[in-house]
Amino acid sequence: MADLDTLLAIHAIHGLKARYFRFVDTKRWDDLRSLFTPDALIYFPELQLHHPGMAIVPSPLDEAMASIITSLTGVLSVHQGFMPEIEILSDTEARGIWAMEDWLSWPSQDGGLPGMQVRGHGHYHEDYRRVVGQWRIHRLTLTRLSLASHSTTRVIAEQPNPA
Amino acid sequence: MADLDTLLAIHAIHGLKARYFRFVDTKRWDDLRSLFTPDALIYFPELQLHHPGMAIVPSPLDEAMASIITSLTGVLSVHQGFMPEIEILSDTEARGIWAMEDWLSWPSQDGGLPGMQVRGHGHYHEDYRRVVGQWRIHRLTLTRLSLASHSTTRVIAEQPNPA
Amino acid sequence: MADLDTLLAIHAIHGLKARYFRFVDTKRWDDLRSLFTPDALIYFPELQLHHPGMAIVPSPLDEAMASIITSLTGVLSVHQGFMPEIEILSDTEARGIWAMEDWLSWPSQDGGLPGMQVRGHGHYHEDYRRVVGQWRIHRLTLTRLSLASHSTTRVIAEQPNPA
Numbered sequence: 001m002a003d004l005d006t007l008l009a010i011h012a013i014h015g016l017k018a019r020y021f022r023f024v025d026t027k028r029w030d031d032l033r034s035l036f037t038p039d040a041l042i043y044f045p046e047l048q049l050h051h052p053g054m055a056i057v058p059s060p061l062d063e064a065m066a067s068i069i070t071s072l073t074g075v076l077s078v079h080q081g082f083m084p085e086i087e088i089l090s091d092t093e094a095r096g097i098w099a100m101e102d103w104l105s106w107p108s109q110d111g112g113l114p115g116m117q118v119r120g121h122g123h124y125h126e127d128y129r130r131v132v133g134q135w136r137i138h139r140l141t142l143t144r145l146s147l148a149s150h151s152t153t154r155v156i157a158e159q160p161n162p163a
Numbered sequence: 164m165a166d167l168d169t170l171l172a173i174h175a176i177h178g179l180k181a182r183y184f185r186f187v188d189t190k191r192w193d194d195l196r197s198l199f200t201p202d203a204l205i206y207f208p209e210l211q212l213h214h215p216g217m218a219i220v221p222s223p224l225d226e227a228m229a230s231i232i233t234s235l236t237g238v239l240s241v242h243q244g245f246m247p248e249i250e251i252l253s254d255t256e257a258r259g260i261w262a263m264e265d266w267l268s269w270p271s272q273d274g275g276l277p278g279m280q281v282r283g284h285g286h287y288h289e290d291y292r293r294v295v296g297q298w299r300i301h302r303l304t305l306t307r308l309s310l311a312s313h314s315t316t317r318v319i320a321e322q323p324n325p326a
Numbered sequence: 327m328a329d330l331d332t333l334l335a336i337h338a339i340h341g342l343k344a345r346y347f348r349f350v351d352t353k354r355w356d357d358l359r360s361l362f363t364p365d366a367l368i369y370f371p372e373l374q375l376h377h378p379g380m381a382i383v384p385s386p387l388d389e390a391m392a393s394i395i396t397s398l399t400g401v402l403s404v405h406q407g408f409m410p411e412i413e414i415l416s417d418t419e420a421r422g423i424w425a426m427e428d429w430l431s432w433p434s435q436d437g438g439l440p441g442m443q444v445r446g447h448g449h450y451h452e453d454y455r456r457v458v459g460q461w462r463i464h465r466l467t468l469t470r471l472s473l474a475s476h477s478t479t480r481v482i483a484e485q486p487n488p489a
Binding site (some may be wrong): 167170171174177178180181182184185188230239241243244245266268 | 330333408425427471474
């Protein structure tokens with residue numbers, strides 16, 4: 001791939017991930033879904049925390065979207081991306097790593113107690129495919145540096161990518 | 164516009180916004196002002212919070228700069244930008260969206276009580292113009308995902324852009 | 327330098343700094359060290375806080391790496407970079423400014439008390455050299471907007487670059 005085409009592809013993938021963050025936090029679910037290939041696989045390690053015994057397998061898009069929508073409906077979320085490392089492998093294949101932070105804030109509880117807040121940090125490891133001229137996320141794996149609930153920091157070592 | 168010129172324009176606008184953040188937080192007011200077109204319009208929704216009845220209209224540059232300087236003098240501020248989505252519309256016009264976080268910390272009060280802190284998240288929606296070869300911010304509208312004072316999170320829905 | 331080569335160099339330096347952050351926070355010390363020129367000079371103002379009387383001089387790479395490893399071993403760290411301003415000065419020389427945030431979290435203490443946490447903000451001011459085709463960090467100077475331990479914010483004015 002020529003140098004200029006490589007830079008244009010990187011720019012397109014930066015914009016793809018920018019929309020990912022914006023659509024998650026403004027809860028535009030259909031727009032979010034359109035950023036993935038139909039056969040995308042998505043892995044969030046949080047599922048491990050809730051179900052320690054379950055197999056570490058990525059979710060297909062339908063299941064991941066349902067999980068995202070259930071988790072974030074009624075919750076204020078802010079997801080931030082940093083410091084992309086994108087490699088263009090061919091005219092239709094690329095991969096990338098992004099540092100990330102997320103912050104979720106649940107509504108106040110009965111009696112006026114403040115709601116739960118969770119802050120996390122980690123890295124997205126992603127594969128991209130160009131389909132009909134548009135770059136899409138084909139595989140997304142999140143590894144965690146930490147997850148913190150209020151002042152209690154739970155350290156999670158960088159996890160190996162799932163199978 | 165040729166692909167290479169588009170990439171160069173995007174790079175220039177990334178640098179323009181980088182200076183915006185740096186000049187705000189290091190309080191270089193004249194340098195900050197120079198990043199805008201003379202007829203720029205600027206809209207921060209915080210004004211609505213303080214004056215709920217006021218019309219949602221953007222401020223001209225003189226008024227916006229006076230408001231920024233009043234708000235931030237003597238206050239530690241950190242403004243962060245993420246995940247740009249820049250569109251070059253012509254040789255002299257462009258627009259963009261940036262995710263943002265800001266954190267303001269007021270000095271300790273009499274008696275040693277810690278000062279107020281406010282953390283916010285949202286998106287800048289901006290128009291740019293190239294004037295005498297230099298990209299400038301021509302219109303800036305901030306929408307908010309949230310504003311939080313200490314542990315109390317005040318959720319602000321994404322607001323429609325002002326007239 | 328031609329425009330396309332300039333954009334490619336900027337992209338390479340963005341990737342260099344992305345690896346810097348990732349290798350710091352995943353504690354890949356040998357990989358981190360490989361991002362610097364052998365004669366790199368590194369200056370972190372925190373040394374001033376601990377030793378107020380010491381001369382403000384940057385550290386050579388060996389000393390800086392030893393200090394980084396000592397500071398971060400056993401500590402959860404998250405370093406974030408924002409809003410690069412990269413200038414390519416020649417085929418082998420460049421400089422840049424990055425906004426940054428870092429967060430360090432020490433393990434819980436005996437008796438279950440939560441460990442210390444420190445959050446800081448500032449800017450990296452860096453020189454780069456291209457050596458055998460690879461961009462490397464040749465000089466790194468961190469200036470601070472603030473350092474905060476838990477709720478106590480310690481404001482540090484932007485410091486002049488050291489000699």
